[in-house]
Structure formats: structure tokens, C-alpha cells
Amino acid sequence: MKKIWNISLAVALFVGGVYVYADEDEREHARPMQSKPLSKQDQSAAALYKKECSACHMAYQPEFLPKRSWDKTMKGLDNHFGTDATMDLADTSTVQNYLMTYASKNERITDMKGAVALRISQTPHFVREHREVTKKMITQPAVKSIANCNACHTKAEAGSYREREINIPNHGRWE
Amino acid sequence: MKYLSVLLMLSMSLMGASPEVEQYMKELLSAAKAENKSFTGFDAARGKEIFISTHIGKQGKPMSCTTCHTVNLGNSGKNSLTGKVIEPLSPRVNPQRLTRVKEVKKWLKRNFVDVYAREGTAQEKGDVLTYIQKN
Numbered sequence: 001m002k003k004i005w006n007i008s009l010a011v012a013l014f015v016g017g018v019y020v021y022a023d024e025d026e027r028e029h030a031r032p033m034q035s036k037p038l039s040k041q042d043q044s045a046a047a048l049y050k051k052e053c054s055a056c057h058m059a060y061q062p063e064f065l066p067k068r069s070w071d072k073t074m075k076g077l078d079n080h081f082g083t084d085a086t087m088d089l090a091d092t093s094t095v096q097n098y099l100m101t102y103a104s105k106n107e108r109i110t111d112m113k114g115a116v117a118l119r120i121s122q123t124p125h126f127v128r129e130h131r132e133v134t135k136k137m138i139t140q141p142a143v144k145s146i147a148n149c150n151a152c153h154t155k156a157e158a159g160s161y162r163e164r165e166i167n168i169p170n171h172g173r174w175e
Numbered sequence: 176m177k178y179l180s181v182l183l184m185l186s187m188s189l190m191g192a193s194p195e196v197e198q199y200m201k202e203l204l205s206a207a208k209a210e211n212k213s214f215t216g217f218d219a220a221r222g223k224e225i226f227i228s229t230h231i232g233k234q235g236k237p238m239s240c241t242t243c244h245t246v247n248l249g250n251s252g253k254n255s256l257t258g259k260v261i262e263p264l265s266p267r268v269n270p271q272r273l274t275r276v277k278e279v280k281k282w283l284k285r286n287f288v289d290v291y292a293r294e295g296t297a298q299e300k301g302d303v304l305t306y307i308q309k310n
Contacts, residue, residue, distance in 0.1 A: 057257040082234045083256065084288040087281060144258040 018063040018159045045098035052087060052095060058150050061159050062102035064120045066110040070099035073118060081118075121146045133168075142169035192266065192273040192308055199276045200304060206297035214298060222306025225299055232290045240290055240303075248310040265310050273308060 038046060053059040062070065074096045077085045087095070104110050109125040110117065117123050121130070130146070138146050149156035152168045166174040192200065200217070207214050227246060232238035243261060244252040249268045252261040266272040273279060283303070287295040295303070 054259075056254050056259055078288075079233070081256070084233065084285040086285060088277070148258065 018061045018161070042098065042101065045094050048091060049095050049098050052091065056083075056085070057147060058157060060120055060149070062099045063104050064109075064126075065104060065117060065123070066107075067100055067103040068116050069110070069118060070096070070103050072116050074099065076118075119147070137168050137171055140170060192304075193275070195276045196273045196279055196304075199279065200301055203297045203301040203304075207301055210297055217298070217301040217305040219302070219306045219309045222302035222304070225295075225303045226306055230291050233288055233292050238290050240286065242290075248307060264307050266308060267310070273304070279304070 049062075050059045065073075073080070074092065077087070077092065086092070110123050112123065120126055133146075137143065137152075143151040149161075152166050152174075153161050154167050155162070155165045163174055168174065204217065207217075226240045226244075229237045229239045238255075242255050244264055248265040249263050251263055253259070254261060262271070263269045264272055266274075283300050284294055287293065287299070
């Protein structure tokens with residue numbers, strides 16, 4: 001029963017797509033939520049993606065990187081930021097297809113002028129949005145790394161990054 | 176039916192591994208015998224040594240299984256790179272452990288590579304599973 005709940009929760013998180021807000025001016029930066037419900041196949045792929053990736057870190061929404069980045073990531077799982085993150089062939093291919101389907105198509109967010117970003121934190125939109133975040137906020141034990149979205153973005157795992165949802169440990173809300 | 180599955184779960188947790196994992200360990204046993212003629216059986220003490228000893232891992236730095244899993248298998252651990260909490264390895268504390276061969280194979284492969292910079296032998300895998308099973 002618990003398993004079914006986990007899967008449906010994972011699906012619910014992914015059906016929504018991603019909400020990214022830069023400033024309180026929500027209209028400028030909001031990207032539309034996906035209105036189309038996921039197919040059965042995509043739902044189980046989303047659940048697999050969530051389970052496999054979040055074993056070690058937050059399962060970042062596919063919309064944060066372009067196809068070329070996910071492709072490179074999936075081909076290098078034997079050395080994934082210094083660790084072996086390989087899966088069996090069937091699961092690798094399911095996750096790969098899922099990422100290809102939902103990867104960002106927005107070059108404004110992901111354009112690296114020819115370079116292929118492996119880290120979301122290297123992409124220009126991300127860099128711009130986090131330019132005022134201090135090193136101390138990131139390296140403190142409660143956050144540990146810029147890769148831990150959910151340390152500050154309290155609804156990151158559900159794909160929501162609204163400014164009013166930010167709560168930086170030992171600092172507070174983002175004003 | 177419900178009682179039956181509860182009973183099944185209970186007996187599984189008493190064995191420390193599910194039937195499919197037990198089967199996998201039998202396969203490891205035959206493979207270990209084929210690798211080493213003098214091999215007589217898996218040993219939890221050797222498994223513990225594999226688990227707690229420090230090696231130069233994939234990243235070229237000293238590491239052991241306990242770096243993330245801690246020395247007490249009944250405790251939660253923490254991914255040393257991301258900080259993500261790792262549920263206890265002990266099947267006694269965490270009944271999900273050692274139930275799916277697919278998971279067991281995946282993590283044995285990954286974690287041997289991360290800590291030992293190579294895959295484990297059949298004997299090493301069996302030893303470390305025996306250690307986890309008994310703790």
C-alpha cells in the first residue's frame with residue numbers, strides 16, 4: 001500500500017511541471033504548468049526517475065536542463081560527479097527517454113554558448129537567480145551544497161520555486 | 176490473506192533476506208567456489224572487514240562503506256557528498272533491505288566501485304551480504 005502511495009505521490013509531483021519565479025513579478029518569469037496529464041508510461045517513468053535519482057539527491061525537474069545536458073549525464077552515469085550511479089539497461093533507457101521528453105526547450109534558461117552544462121547551477125538563468133546568495137548560506141551544514149535545492153526552496157521537490165516559499169536555514173526568508 | 180502476508184513478512188525478516196535474495200546468495204556461493212577452490216562459505220567477520228576497512232576509492236580519496244553508512248548498521252547514514260539521509264542497512268531495523276535482488280546487485284556494484292575503485296568478487300559480495308544480514 002505504501003508503495004502505491006509513493007508512486008502516486010511521485011507522479012503528482014511530476015505531473016505539475018515546474019514553476020520558476022525570478023522576482024515577485026510572476027508574469028515575466030513564470031513558465032506555464034503542463035496542463036496535459038502524463039500518459040501511463042510517462043507516469044511510471046517519472047516514478048522510476050524519482051526513485052532512482054532521489055536515492056542520493058533531489059530528483060531535479062527535467063525542465064532545468066536541455067536535452068544535450070541530460071544525454072551527457074545519462075551516458076556518464078559510471079562516473080556521475082565522482083560516483084558510480086549506473087542502473088540496469090532497461091531502467092537507464094526508461095529514465096533517458098523520460099528526460100529527453102521533458103527536458104527544457106527554453107534556450108533562454110539553458111544556453112551555454114556551445115558548452116554542455118552538467119550542473120543546473122551552471123546554467124545562466126540559475127546563476128542570475130542566485131547571484132545574491134552568499135557563500136556562507138550555501139556552505140553551512142544545513143545546506144551543504146548549491147545542489148540541495150530543497151534546503152531553501154521548501155517546495156522544490158514538488159517543482160515549485162516561488163520566492164515566497166524560500167526559507168534559508170539560519171537566515172530566513174528571501175527579502 | 177492479510178495475515179498470510181504479515182506472516183510472510185515476519186518470516187522474511189527472521190531470515191534476514193527474501194527468497195529471491197537467498198537465491199542470489201546461492202548463485203554467489205557457486206561463483207565463489209568456482210573462483211576459489213579453497214573457499215568454504217561466506218563469513219560475516221570477513222564481510223565486516225570489507226565494510227569497515229578504508230580504501231582509496233573511485234575519487235582517489237580514502238573511503239570506506241562506513242563513510243556513508245556509519246559503523247552501526249542499525250543507524251541511518253548520510254551520503255557524504257550530498258548529505259542525503261540513507262535509511263539503515265540492517266534488515267532487522269529496515270525490513271525493506273535485502274528483499275530485491277535488483278536493488279542489491281545495483282548497490283553492490285556501485286558501492287564497491289565507489290569505495291574499492293573496482294567491482295567486488297562473488298566471495299566479497301557474499302561476505303558483505305552475510306555481514307549485513309546478521310546485523
